[in-house]
Structures are given as structure tokens and as C-alpha cells.
Amino acid sequence: MLRQMSTEVKDFSLINGDSMGTLENIQKEINKCKCQHEALLKEHEIIKDGIENNKTFAKKFQQRTEDKKNSLEVDDKKRTERLEKEQEKLSTSQKEQEKLRTEIMRMKEELESVEKKNDFLRQKTEVSTAVPEKKVVFKGKTAEGAHCQSFDANPRIVYPMEGGTALITFEDEGVAQKVLSLKEHKVQLGECTINVQAQPIQFLVPTYIEMDTQICPHRILVSNLPNKVPEDKLLDKLQIHFAKKKHGGGDVDDVDMLHDSGTVVITFxxxxxxxxxxxxxxxxxxxxxxxxxxxxxxxxxxxxxSRLQNRNSMCLRTVKLTGIPDIMELENLQDHLEIHFQKATNGGGEVESIIYNPIDHTTLALFTEDSPEDSQSI
Structure with missing residues (x-):
């Protein structure tokens, strides 16, 4: 068609030479139309690609929507199942709670009954003891281990001594008080002199004790034991005897000898x-x-x-000496201290006992009751 138009243009140009300019303009318009046509084709392709992309996106979106819907349905189903299970648990828990309330009420009633029955026993087993004031004194004995720390009717007080200190007990209470009043003492140790300080010994002792006791449900105390049976054999025989059902016993957990009382505790x-x-x-x-x-x-x-009252108590015949350096053997140093405080010119008197604890050492001094008999015999 373009060739035909070109021929016609040539023919027309032959017919009318003045129309040459018009034909060129037409050719430009044709070229312009071609360009526009190509641009439209490109836009058409772009639009076509866009449509395809939109279709693909729409398809994917629809698939995701479907997947999400399925997921929500699954989650909703699981949530419903969990809710049903929780409701079942709640119902079971409420039933158990109601049973527990009933059981608690029953146990309260039983407890009230048991407490009424135990009131009489509790009154019989309650111990209320006023501890009499007793004087204690150091008589040269020491104790090793925490098991020595106890308190009974006869006072036994374990006193930890610091290193570089000494305890000295005088026969006369007045001598001890005089040594304390002087406070500082110069003691001659061979060719050198040391300064020691005299300090009082004070304890925190109980004055009143209230104790509640009750019968242990799984222990017994066995006494009146034979004297000639070895301890190992004695414990074995007791365990065997009281473990048998025919003797009224049961499974034995432990058998322990109380040496201070000569009795045996059996635990079931x-x-x-x-x-x-x-x-x-x-x-x-x-x-x-x-x-x-x-x-x-x-x-x-x-x-x-259940109740304990304490008071401060001072040891009247025993004095604590501090600031003692470790400059000679223990026995020699202890002898020099005893000789010094035996002399009346140094404010001392007759010494009943003395012990020195060297620096960097630990000693437990044992204080016992300062009985009137002991005082009269000195």
C-alpha cells in the first residue's frame, strides 16, 4: 500500500509540481503515525504483561487467602479442642476441690477431737523450770569439740579462749578481785618483762526455762539393760527383738545408745x-x-x-590474762605466770589452776559449778 501511495505521489508530483511540499508533510505524518503505532504496540505489550502479572499476583493472593483461611480453621479447631479440655480440667478441679473441702472439714473435726484428747497429756508433759543462780569456776579442764557444749542441772560452760591469753583461778575470791582492780601487771620472764592485762570472765547463762514436751510416735526408750553384754551385741539383739511382729515390733530405722544415761533409743x-x-x-x-x-x-x-530468760554472770575466782606474747615454751611461760600471781607482793595469792593458750591456737576451757564444798575444802 505504501508503494502504491508512493507511486501515486510520484504521479501526482508529475501532475502538480506545487504539491511537493504537501506530499512531504504527508510522509512526515505517516512516519509520525508509524512511531505512534509502535509506541502503542509497546504500550499494548506492557499492558498485556501487566495484565498477566496481575493475574499471577491475583492467583497467588487467592492461594494465600485460601491457605490462611485453612490455617485459621485449623487454629480455631485446635483452640476449640483446648477450650474443651480446659473446661473438662476445670470441672474435674472443681469436683476435687469440693472433695478437699469435705475432707478438710472432716480433718478439722478429727483434729479438734484429737486436741481435746491431748490437752490432758500436754498439761502433764509441760515443763516449767526456774534455774537457780549458781557460781561457776575454771578448774584447769579443757573440752574438745562442740559436743561438750551443753547445759544441765550441773553447769558446764565451754569457754573459747583466744590466742595469747591465760585463765588463772585463785583459791580466794578476794585475791581475784584485787588482781582485777590492778588491771595491768608487769610479769618478769627471765631477762625480759611483759605487760599483761587482767579482765573479768562473764557468761550469758539461763535463769528461767519453759519447755514443751510431747511423746514421739516412732521412738521408744529402752532401759534396765544387762551390764555384761557388749554394746554391739546389745544393740543387735534389741534391734532383732523389736523388729519382729510377734513381739509387737516393726521395721527398725535406727538404734542408738545414750551412754550418759545407759539407755537405748529405738526408732521405727x-x-x-x-x-x-x-x-x-x-x-x-x-x-x-x-x-x-x-x-x-x-x-x-x-x-x-518455749521460753528462755538469760542473765549475765561473772566468774568471781577466775581471771582472764591477755596480751601474753609467745616468747618461750608453753609450760615455762605458764609456770612463770603462776609464780608471779602467787606472790602477795604482786597483788596475788594461792593459785588453784592456770592454763595458757599460745598465739594462733584455739582452746576450749571448761567451767563447772563452784560448789560450797569445794570452797570449804580450799
Missing amino acids: TENNVAKGLTDQLEHKVEFMKNQTHKVKVTPFLNGEI
Whole structure:
């Protein structure tokens, strides 16, 4: 078609030479139209690609929407299942709670009944003791280990001594007070002189004790034991005897000898065994072959201090000496201190006992009751 138009243009130019300019303009318009046509084709391709992309995006979006919908349905189903389970648990918990309330009410009623029954026993086992004031004194004895720290009717006080100190007990209380009043003392040790300080010994001792005791449900106290049976064999025989059901016993957890009282504590794994054994006061135990011995079985009491009052107490005949350097052997240094404080010219007097604890050493001094008999005999 373009060729035909070109021929026609040539023919037309032959017919009318003045129209040459018009044909050139037409050619420009045609070229312009071609460019616009190509641009439109490109835009068409772009639009076509955009449509395809939109279709793809729409398809993917639809797929994601479908997946999300399925996921929400699954989550909703799981949530519903969990809710149902929680509701079941809540219902079960409410039922159990109601059972517990009923059980608590029943136990409260039983506890009130038991407390009423135990009031009488509690009154009988309550101990209220006023501790009399007693003087204590150091008599040269020491104690090793924490097991020595105890308090009973006869005072036994364990006093930790610092290094470089000494304890000296005078026969006369007045001498001790005079040494304390002088405070500082110059002691001759061979060719040198040392300054020592005299200090009082004070303790915090109980003056009043209230103790609540109760019967232990799984222990018994066995006394009236044979004297000639070795301890190991004695404990074994007791354990074997009281472990047997036919003797009223049960599973034994521990057997312990109390050497200070010569009794044995037997501990059972179950609580209901001890009472049955203590109801029968005497038990025949075979310690030797074909030979039995009657032992006494009594309840074991647990005690707890409910009230305790203390006071400061001063040791009137014992003086603490401090600031003693470690410049010679222990025995020599101790002898020099004793000789110095025995002399009346140094403010001293007769010494009943003395102990020196060197620097960097630890010693536990044992204070016992300063009885009137001891004072009269000095």
C-alpha cells in the first residue's frame, strides 16, 4: 500500500509540481503515525504483561487467602479442642476441690477431737523450770569439740579462749578481785618483762526455762539393760527383738545408745509401733542363748524450749590474762605466770589452776559449778 501511495505521489508530483511540499508533510505524518503505532504496540505489550502479572499476583493472593483461611480453621479447631479440655480440667478441679473441702472439714473435726484428747497429756508433759543462780569456776579442764557444749542441772560452760591469753583461778575470791582492780601487771620472764592485762570472765547463762514436751510416735526408750553384754551385741539383739511382729515390733530405722544415761533409743519407720510397745512396760529379750532379760520400755519425749530468760554472770575466782606474747615454751611461760600471781607482793595469792593458750591456737576451757564444798575444802 505504501508503494502504491508512493507511486501515486510520484504521479501526482508529475501532475502538480506545487504539491511537493504537501506530499512531504504527508510522509512526515505517516512516519509520525508509524512511531505512534509502535509506541502503542509497546504500550499494548506492557499492558498485556501487566495484565498477566496481575493475574499471577491475583492467583497467588487467592492461594494465600485460601491457605490462611485453612490455617485459621485449623487454629480455631485446635483452640476449640483446648477450650474443651480446659473446661473438662476445670470441672474435674472443681469436683476435687469440693472433695478437699469435705475432707478438710472432716480433718478439722478429727483434729479438734484429737486436741481435746491431748490437752490432758500436754498439761502433764509441760515443763516449767526456774534455774537457780549458781557460781561457776575454771578448774584447769579443757573440752574438745562442740559436743561438750551443753547445759544441765550441773553447769558446764565451754569457754573459747583466744590466742595469747591465760585463765588463772585463785583459791580466794578476794585475791581475784584485787588482781582485777590492778588491771595491768608487769610479769618478769627471765631477762625480759611483759605487760599483761587482767579482765573479768562473764557468761550469758539461763535463769528461767519453759519447755514443751510431747511423746514421739516412732521412738521408744529402752532401759534396765544387762551390764555384761557388749554394746554391739546389745544393740543387735534389741534391734532383732523389736523388729519382729510377734513381739509387737516393726521395721527398725535406727538404734542408738545414750551412754550418759545407759539407755537405748529405738526408732521405727512406722508411727503406730511405739505406742503398742510402751503399753507393755516390760519386755523379755534374749541377749544370751536360752537366757532372757527384762528390759523396760517407756515413751520417748521430744522437747522444745518455749521460753528462755538469760542473765549475765561473772566468774568471781577466775581471771582472764591477755596480751601474753609467745616468747618461750608453753609450760615455762605458764609456770612463770603462776609464780608471779602467787606472790602477795604482786597483788596475788594461792593459785588453784592456770592454763595458757599460745598465739594462733584455739582452746576450749571448761567451767563447772563452784560448789560450797569445794570452797570449804580450799
